[in-house]
Amino acid sequence: MRNFKITVLLSLFCWLSVVAQKEAFLPSEENGVVSDSILKIYSADPEFQYVIPRQFSPNKSWMEKLRSWKNELIRKFQQMQNSRTFNIVLIVLGFVTLAYFFTNLGFRKKKKNALGDEYNEWENLYQKVTVEDTFLQELRLMEEKLAYREAIRWMFLRYLAVLESKGYIQWQSGKTNMDYYREIKNSGLETDYFAFMKAYNVSWFGYHELNQEEYAINKNLIMNAVQAMVPKNVRHEVE
Numbered sequence: 001m002r003n004f005k006i007t008v009l010l011s012l013f014c015w016l017s018v019v020a021q022k023e024a025f026l027p028s029e030e031n032g033v034v035s036d037s038i039l040k041i042y043s044a045d046p047e048f049q050y051v052i053p054r055q056f057s058p059n060k061s062w063m064e065k066l067r068s069w070k071n072e073l074i075r076k077f078q079q080m081q082n083s084r085t086f087n088i089v090l091i092v093l094g095f096v097t098l099a100y101f102f103t104n105l106g107f108r109k110k111k112k113n114a115l116g117d118e119y120n121e122w123e124n125l126y127q128k129v130t131v132e133d134t135f136l137q138e139l140r141l142m143e144e145k146l147a148y149r150e151a152i153r154w155m156f157l158r159y160l161a162v163l164e165s166k167g168y169i170q171w172q173s174g175k176t177n178m179d180y181y182r183e184i185k186n187s188g189l190e191t192d193y194f195a196f197m198k199a200y201n202v203s204w205f206g207y208h209e210l211n212q213e214e215y216a217i218n219k220n221l222i223m224n225a226v227q228a229m230v231p232k233n234v235r236h237e238v239e
Contacts, residue, residue: 148210155223159193
């Protein structure tokens with residue numbers, strides 16, 4: 001009888017426990033309200049972040065998303081500004097930018113001056129080769145020094161001066177040899193000019209040292225072409 005009473009009491013206790021647990025997990029239709037004082041206490045903590053779950057967040061328009069992204073970017077930038085490392089990096093970048101600007105500016109000025117000096121040199125040489133007596137005198141000195149590369153350039157400039165005097169090209173120190181080639185409309189002159197230009201480019205720009213035989217061949221070709229347009233006994237200066 002005593003065991004029966006104990007069994008009944010245990011059964012009753014278990015049933016009441018199950019009922020109490022079910023009631024504890026029943027959903028409530030009322031929304032929980034947190035007082036402002038409690039929120040203030042939590043919000044005072046710097047690690048506290050009040051985040052609305054995504055499923056309860058309203059759908060944002062693209063303008064709102066853009067504004068939110070901009071504000072977040074500004075906030076991160078402001079946080080970076082307060083960082084000492086950011087300030088150091090910013091100073092270094094500024095210094096590198098200024099150094100690059102002034103270095104590049106100086107390089108451009110130097111390059112411009114170098115080009116100007118080169119153009120002036122070519123212009124001076126061109127003015128000298130237009131006078132036949134000066135041309136022949138300088139050519140003789142180059143040949144005595146065996147400076148065949150300089151002599152080929154000297155004769156090629158003379159050839160250009162003659163072409164300009166005949167109206168086949170327009171001389172300009174900044175032009176290339178191919179620019180002059182495109183200006184020539186005479187088919188016979190085109191062939192001669194291209195051959196002379198090739199010999200000049202190989203010798204002068206290719207740093208090819210000509211021997212006496214090679215120089216004599218190129219000299220005869222160029223001088224014959226020059227004298228065919230401007231005979232020696234007719235004109236002493238190319239106008």
